[in-house]
Amino acid sequence: MEDTQDIINFYRESSNDALFKQADEVCRSTFGNKVYIRGLVEFSNICNKDCLYCGIRHSNKKVVRYRVPDETLFAIIKEGYNKGLRTFVLQSGEDPHYTTDKLMYILDTIKKITNNEAAITLSNGIRSKKDFKLLKKYGAARYLMRFETSDPFLHKNLRNGISLQKRLDALNNLRELDYEVGSGYMVGLPDETEKTRINNALLCKKLKLDMVGIGPFIPHPDTPLANSKKHTIELAMRATSLVRLLLPKANIPATTAAGSIDPLGREKILSCGANVLMPNITPTDVKKYYLLYPGKICLDESGIECISCLNGRVNSIGKELSLARGDSPYKLDREKLSV
């Protein structure tokens, strides 16, 4: 099934079981039974933005703020590298302390301590095209920035006045600079409809994303959305399946948020189209302060403990972890076309 309209019709009309099965088959036809792992480091929870959904938004004065010192960051990456990790995701709030120069220094050091073998993904919000270019030059191969919702009105409301177009322009800049481009959205946001969810998936297709992160929205008690409705994992499963059918070769993680609303959430998402897991290797003393949403799992475990736990989890659904870089097959296709 390749035609976009056929896929949408199938999504609308089929049972959950049929949809999930089809997405799993497409995922396995691209990635076999492999689940790629990325070491996630949440290196700062300081943010000057005020997204209404987010627990670490600037206005939440209850948050204990932290920055992971550079030396600690390098030590964690080195440890992960020694354990075999070859992909790291460096995520943070929009923290002005991390200027582009500072990130260039961090990237350069990571390149050295990982023998230039690791793929580094940044996820730190919007920067100018000029800065994205410098970061790429210094070793950032991938960038993650969700569009959050494809509905421009909802986006603007939930992001405290920032327009959807701004993020779309930034994603376009990343594409022009030849990054592996990652984006995605939350499901279950207030005022979202089924039409929004279909448009979210179609936007991923239109952006030809290399990576798509889809997570359930989980209301945080210290945000303006505290009393919003909570949803079951099913919405995220349906969304993951649809995106997998539309983008058969995209890297799609089973997010921590999915594991946080359902004890088997990540296994369920990996059974209906996802092929990536992101064990959290943030130092355990600060992990608990990076609470975008409540109920986040694995706060007491070290990253390395997370990896062995994940191994058992993926085996339970007939898949196995892979330490390989798991470069985007779409990026590899683009490279073949350009030679």
Ligand code: SAH
């Ligand atoms: N500051 C960067 C990266 C950190 S936020 C950025 O905004 O891009 C990473 C992601 O967390 C966001 O893209 C959003 O989709 C997700 N997130 C934030 N609050 C959430 C919540 N309450 N429930 C679920 N996911 C949330």
Ligand code: SF4
């Ligand atoms: Fe900041 Fe990202 Fe949270 Fe928005 S979602 S408040 S940009 S950390």
